[in-house]
Amino acid sequence: MSDSKNTKGPIAGERKLRVRVKTAKKKTVSQVRWLERQLNDPYVAAAKREGYRSRSAYKLLEIDDKFHFLKPGARVVDLGAAPGGWCQVSVTRTHALDGRGAKQGRVIGVDMGNMAELPGCTVMKLDFLEEGADDRIKEVLGGEADIVLSDMAAHATGHKQTDHLKIMALCEAAVDFAVDVLSEGGTFCAKVLRGGTENELLTLLKRHFQSVRHVKPKASRADSAEMYVLAQGFRRQSEDEE
Incomplete structure (x- = not known):
């Protein structure tokens, strides 16, 4: 690669x-x-040609080229990671394989299915929605995450409205997970679909992050309803605020 x-x-x-x-x-x-x-x-x-496991790697490359959150030494959790394209990008940009000390990142790829091993990445076969999954991941990570990524898509039914609701529900579950594992100032980046229920998700994100924006990388097909939400500056809330 x-x-x-x-x-x-x-x-x-x-x-x-x-x-x-x-x-x-x-x-x-x-x-x-x-x-x-x-x-x-x-x-x-x-x-x-360049050794990436999926074309979606270029989506993350484009987003990070613009917003620069995959820094050397960052700790990353990639949800629904298989086949591993986003993990490959994360390993390289955080120096998880070749860094030293505080400049060496840590990447965990989480997926319910099988994913081939990847140098510089810890692969966990796990449902992130399971009770206690967040604690298990933080234990392996060695603390809280700096970045939570999700390029997950629910299995399509062919019914546009149903598929939209499923992927948005999955994204909201990823937000809940991110709130449990992110460190102060952390970043969340996930796939969403245009279709009319984005406001609820944006309201949820704005409660926890300083900056929330939609991003449509060039590698995302123009005729696709998919786009990405990028939330930065995680703020851990007190029990009174919640």
Whole structure:
């Protein structure tokens, strides 16, 4: 994997002949469309070329290039981490593998499913919603987290409104987890969907963070409703404030 500070990604102005799937044998129309999109996606090609496990790595790279929260020495928890693209970016930018002392970061990838081991990252097969999961993660992390990431998406049903509600509920659960594990001044970054229920999430985040904004990186497909919420400056509230 190349150094993420010098990652080229898709080359601007690069021309490529469009690949079409010639046969739809044993494939549905939606499967053919998905395959064609993957074959013609410059971020998919860049991820293969540069050694990232997923094209979504470029979303985190773009967000961090602009807001600079993945600092050397930071402690990171990535929820729903598989296959590990965001963990790869976090390991490199926090110097979890090659840092020394206070400049060596710590990255934990949490997922209910299996995720291949990654140098510089501790992989935990765990449901972060389980009782006591936050304490287990803090124990492995060696304290509170500086950053909680979530690129999770609930399994799609095909019903737009239902899928929207599911992913927003998942994001709200990630916020609750972040409130339990983040250190003062910490950062939360998670995938959300446009669709009409964002206000409740923003209200929740503004109670706990100094700055809350939406971000749409270029690597996020233009025709997708997905975007990212970035909340910075975590404030631990007293029991009276809660």
